[in-house]
Amino acid sequence: MAEVVNINTFPTGEPALKHLAPYTEPGAAMDSSARNPPPKCHPGTREKIGRKLGTWLDDHRQEPNMMWLHGPAGTGKSAIAQTFAEHCYERGRLGAAFFFSRPNERNKPETVIPTLAYQLAFHCRSFNAALSDQLASDPQWMTKAPHVQLKRLIIEPLSILQAQEDECIRKPFMIILDGLDECEGERAQFDFVGMINEASQLNLPLLWLICSRPEAHLQYTFSRVAYCGREKLLLDDECRRDVDRYLHDELARIKDEYADITPALWPSEDQFDELSSSASGLFVFASTGVKYIGDPTHADPVNQLKKLLSFLKHADAIGANNPLATLDLLYTQILNDVPEEKFPTTQRILGYLINGVQVPIFYQPTQVVCNFLHIDKSAFYSALRKLHSVIAVPAPEDASKTLLRFHHASFQDFLKDPNRSGRFVADVRKASVDAAKLGLFWHSIDTTRFHTNDGWHFDGEHRHASLPDLKWVSPDNEERVSRDVAVTATQCFWVFGDLSNARDEDLFSLAHGLDFRYVDQYYFPQLADWLYREDPTDSIVRTKPSNELDMRLLEYLRTVIGQGRADPATFPWKDADTWASRRRTYFFIGHGEKTTIVCVTECRDRWAKHTLNLDKEPTPQQIQEYQNCLVKFKWSETPDYEERAETVAKTAEGENGVVSVQ
Template sequence: MAATTEIFTNAANVALTNTQVTVVAPATHNYHNHPTPSEQSLVPLAKLYRHCAPGAFLNSAERPDPPKCSPKTRQKLLVETKGFAKAERPTSSAMWLTGSAGSGKTALSQTTAEQLKEEGYVLGCHFFFRSSKDGKRSDGHCWVPNLVHEMVQILPETLPYIEKIILSNHLVFDQQPDGVLEELFLKPLKAITTPKRFSFRRTFKIIFGRSSTSTSATHIPRLVVIDGLDECKSPEMQVHILKTIANVIPKLPIPIRFLIASRPETHIRAAMNDLFNHIPLHRINLDEDQDIRKDLEGYYHDRFSVIRRNHPSLRGREAYQTWPSQQQIEALIIKSSTQFIFASTVMNYISHRGGNPFTRLDVVLGIKVRPQKDKPYLELDILYRIILLTVEEDDRGVVFLVLSFIYFAGKGEYPYLQLRTSPEFLEELLKLEVGDVPRLLDPLVSILSLPEAPSGTIKMLHASFFDYLCNPDRSEDLTMSFERAHEVMAWRVFDEGERLGWQPSEVRSSTTTESDVLASNRDYVVLDSFLLHASRANMSLDLMLALFALEQSITAMMQNSLAKVSSPPNQPWLADRGSQINTLLVSKLGGHLSCHDDIVSGPDGLSEVERHQQEMANLIVQSITNGPDESILASLIRQLRSGLRRYRTGSGLSGKVTNNISRLLVRALVRAWHPTRVMFYPTDILLLLQDPARVIRTSSEADLKCGKEIREFIREFSCQRSVSKIQDNDSVMFIIDLERRWMGQSAERPYI
């Protein structure tokens, strides 16, 4: 008997029928989770996509309304950028599109990319943005995966090589961008352009868009757009990206063009000069665009035309087809400087369907006050804030001080200082180290232009930047204060006054006018300049002491003038400046008594301030009594306004001094000749008479006489009011109340 071989021992799902063996196979299970070939190709692409920044693609959903060039604007520049991409040069090259913040770089990049993508020239795009939702658009590691991802869509022949590299090198995405670019971009491109790997004719057609024998126009997908490089989150990475591009350009097997758009940051400018000195580099500076004014005008006309057609307030109103006027358009162009961001921001504000376009245009032009809830410059304000916050916090005070002098020089309000905006001059003025000004202003180069030479001029590129800095509603905690700058300028003028000896020369000719005196003597200009800046400065103890010293000098000059038989022409001028110093010290010292005990107290109870003020006030009154001068009275009243609030309360040193001056001033005024008194009826001088107890302190014969004179003055004013038929109820009630106070009929505050 033959031996039996048990070949089916413990077998399952097996059936024997005659001589046939049937195996019933159950459903298979891949216990090791190996992907199928089709699944296998998705694994590397998924890994690639995880390292991309989806929001940085050309048509990303994260960029629903990207800035674009308006029709009929930037025409020459678009011809230039598109010509650069289409050029038939055999080598790769780069274009640097630069310009200040808001000059339209992204709009030009976007429009160029969109138009060339339709023609088949775009290989990839990456739009950096500092404030993206997930932070990826500012990540410098994402631009190469984005480029590779787009290349796979446009040149599918590269996919097998990219997959192979990703599968064989699991750490490929952990490299710096230059390593990723080498592995996933350069190697696949070289592979598909090597004839031995593919049919030469097929490869040539894929890459160059034509057969080997054709001479038709090429459609090479070769433009790579990298916009907003300065929006990448670190300057080091920005330079690394430029270095990566510069290194890969000589190795590329096809003539790829890199369009790089960025602000002219110092490190980017230096990297461009150093890295691309042996590579064809085309530069476009939008701040030097000669057609910007024409483009802005066309942009405004187009946007206003849309408003007239579509805005609910204007639709169908033929009478407003010429709105706005050409003069208003010109004003907008001037405000825009060379920045399209200003133009687009204000036009978005004016065209908003929830507002009145007429009112909103007037707000932009400064004709009407902005409603509190309106934010016409919101986009621009965000831009300025982002730029300012790049300045180190410890440097911000000095930077704002430097900006103050650039602002002063631009306004031209202080020509006598001969202010210049060169780094050299500002460093000397502020006692900074050599090179400090360019270093401190470097973070702001996207809104101002630094000169190459230390003696060159710093220029503001944004005309609206100082509007932002000076408006607390817009700049908030970044609002610029000019007090420190005025203090610096006050000391600069004071040093000049010390050199001249603070002695305005006396002109003896009785026919010489005050303007002739000022024009012939620099001392007058210096003194006026010092007082102007001191009044606007942050009042330090040293500056107050300087004012006291100057006050004594003016006192001596006035005494010399009053001692002469015929008063010289400079006496009214000196009296006016003396009153300015009086009021300046009063207003500045009011809230700082505890800090200045050495000058606000004296052994006899009369402080140095009061002593000086009393002496000066007596001299002013004497000057008025000897020869009434309306200009002196006008100046005195103007200067005293700052002390009126404290005069009413009588609080502190400021109130005491103002009261003393006020009493003397009132007495001088009531003794002045009739036309002078009539001239000042409607002025704030009447407020000085509201409190009799502060003007008349005692029951002395002199004070009683003064009270009688004041009552006559009030009667005269009341009569003048009746003659002029003043019907203002507030005015009438004010006079009635004033009469009661001084006639002793006020129960609330009885007279003496």
């Protein structure tokens, strides 16, 4: 900003421009060299929103004088604002435009009103004269609060021109504020929306277009604003077609520019489809990719495209030469806004969300996720307050039925790659360990309180009272949320199959503390296999009896299977070999009275898991149920099974000194 002049020497009648200039931000203007080249809509794209804005400009009487255009990061809001600003200028209807930019420090709230007034004075001589008189009446207007400046520097000069029926305001001027979310301070953003809303209801010859990301505080602010139009940019089919058109035209331009080195059929259909799929309607991704492909310093678009597509598949293939640097800068900037003390919670949520994308069982409504993570409503919304531009965060009233999701997969990819996200990396392994811990925590509470009598028929519907200590429920959804948390906890046992070299003492301790008599028997192999892989010497998982209690469990198993044969299981756990049509194996898990013996019966493409505990001898009903299972499996002790069983038994006996149940 230029050096401030002594406003107390302002002479009556001197033009306003000279004396406003020191208080303005010239780089925020539509045609500023600081923004050259500015983002613009590619020809033939964003036509629908362009027509809506054009109609509003020409026939504003049918619409409010204020409109909020919002959408996720990278959807082209600034390009739309720039293109529309140029359209208004060509029509002689542009009053002013302020393009906020936090990285370029064009975000000081005290410069906004002076900049708008300066541009209005530049575009309209009559306004210039009226503003000059206004400044002459009190040379200290430039030091006033923004709402006072708006009244004195814009509203009052326009009111004077209205009273004079000046020709220059026969049609309203358009004022555009782009990127309001980048204005310094949420309070200032809130105040600007309120001021503009009040001004828009004064029947002045002004239309106000505000463009921003849908940050939480702005959603709240605009929800309290009356007489304001709203347009939401969606990553829909139309947006994807627009991005495809942009990609097609830009790649054709690059091909013409490098006609001597690009093949006639470049890019191939598969390459274009892959690039289009990755962009998925996100203009910022497409523009970043095009810049990389056509980079004149490389002058090799064919190879650049290959590298980009390779990067999208294997990010480490390019190393430090990141073709998505611009997009990464945008995402880094967004994450930098998260307060440091909030970020650990933010990171846990992001990690869970990434796991949810990879493991569909984690896909649960937002309120369920919060309770599962032991995060209350306030902490959740505080942690994601700055991330509404990259994550679809449902309103509290919708959280019980709406999923938490990324706006675009590119943000997920950014978070997973430490070379791109740096300190913001979402450690998927750590998130999986966290999910496993929480799964054991909730499953332990659930089973020891409500499932001690389930036996072989675990109540997967969780038709019981609500879990204790849920962080965010209401009377009308507590039962459902509790059930979904319990289901999620049970499903977390699948995570153990993917945990490798993830020794975490807290997780290991939680697993050791389980009462295995009541754990859902369906998931025992995954948990037992993980425990074995973490520490093969740990006796919590074993295939031979280690004490009298284990021997009693072995007798229980012999009672259930009758004259059949069962062999000690082998770890690491392996599914039945393709050549083995049948097998029945067992192992012990747990210590003392909490031990259970697990019997896994496999027959071709069918299998069943049954557990026996020390506190209950096998009942006649259980014995009959197991025999019914064998009939259903068409089980028989045929020679091929006997041969396979003998091999397993000999191997187990040689390694562990274990004898099979006969």
